[in-house]
Amino acid sequence: MSSAAERKSAKALRRAKPAGKPRKRTRDGLKIRVEFGASGFIGPGKIALLELIATHGSIRSAGKEMGMSYRRAWMLVDETNGIFKAPVVEKQMGGQGGGGARLSPLGEEVVRRFRSIETAAAAAAEPDMHGLRLLLAKGR
Amino acid sequence: MSSAAERKSAKALRRAKPAGKPRKRTRDGLKIRVEFGASGFIGPGKIALLELIATHGSIRSAGKEMGMSYRRAWMLVDETNGIFKAPVVEKQMGGQGGGGARLSPLGEEVVRRFRSIETAAAAAAEPDMHGLRLLLAKGR
Numbered sequence: 581m582s583s584a585a586e587r588k589s590a591k592a593l594r595r596a597k598p599a600g601k602p603r604k605r606t607r608d609g610l611k612i613r614v615e616f617g618a619s620g621f622i623g624p625g626k627i628a629l630l631e632l633i634a635t636h637g638s639i640r641s642a643g644k645e646m647g648m649s650y651r652r653a654w655m656l657v658d659e660t661n662g663i664f665k666a667p668v669v670e671k672q673m674g675g676q677g678g679g680g681a682r683l684s685p686l687g688e689e690v691v692r693r694f695r696s697i698e699t700a701a702a703a704a705a706e707p708d709m710h711g712l713r714l715l716l717a718k719g720r
Numbered sequence: 721m722s723s724a725a726e727r728k729s730a731k732a733l734r735r736a737k738p739a740g741k742p743r744k745r746t747r748d749g750l751k752i753r754v755e756f757g758a759s760g761f762i763g764p765g766k767i768a769l770l771e772l773i774a775t776h777g778s779i780r781s782a783g784k785e786m787g788m789s790y791r792r793a794w795m796l797v798d799e800t801n802g803i804f805k806a807p808v809v810e811k812q813m814g815g816q817g818g819g820g821a822r823l824s825p826l827g828e829e830v831v832r833r834f835r836s837i838e839t840a841a842a843a844a845a846e847p848d849m850h851g852l853r854l855l856l857a858k859g860r
Contacts, residue, residue, distance in 0.1 A: 611753040693848040701841035708833040
């Protein structure tokens with residue numbers, strides 16, 4: 581579990597990126613996708629969207645922050661809902677604006693386990709990542 | 721290091737797929753890409769291509785087995801060569817047909833470390849993968 585301060589910091593980081601601008605592909609480290617055969621997959625994009633839905637309580641706002649249309653965000657949620665035995669995102673009745681969206685307990689577990697996989701995989705890969713970095717061309 | 725029998729078996733598996741046909745996206749488990757910031761990345765496609773170059777001694781034959789044009793295979797090799805401080809694939813002088821291609825020692829290390837990362841990451845992820853599989857919809 582991350583602390584409130586960590587969550588706030590992560591949120592600030594995400595907010596620091598201009599909305600509507602695609603992320604630059606200059607990440608460093610492992611990029612992981614979890615594939616479930618014919619059922620589909622979850623990856624960094626879907627998981628980030630779910631986290632933003634949890635933050636904003638809205639699929640539209642979450643999608644907007646990732647620079648995607650409401651339609652695209654909704655389709656990714658629908659696709660992810662279809663993978664699991666219950667929806668990962670559920671409609672929230674009442675509240676401001678007459679309702680929004682939130683993660684179901686199952687959705688929260690999916691996000692938590694995906695982030696846990698990323699962390700565990702990165703730690704397990706570190707010796708070989710170090711070895712690979714020693715082989716990189718200089719001056720990039 | 722894999723045994724000769726394991727290598728032969730892996731080769732037979734690859735050969736069992738009809739050449740020129742794209743792989744079906746029904747894998748199960750982690751799919752990993754290793755990103756090196758602005759330098760680029762290595763993933764399952766580039767690594768499989770390098771392994772096939774080692775097997776066939778030819779970029780053209782390796783690409784053909786993966787259903788890609790010589791130009792596409794050559795570009796992927798060139799892109800991968802550019803990431804590291806020395807080429808991963810080098811021209812082989814002489815031999816049948818007047819030369820082919822083979823992995824450099826650095827190329828062999830890149831392939832070995834990538835496959836090692838996949839294995840270590842999958843093992844580290846197993847508890848959460850098990851948890852996620854329990855959440856999947858039935859009957860897919």
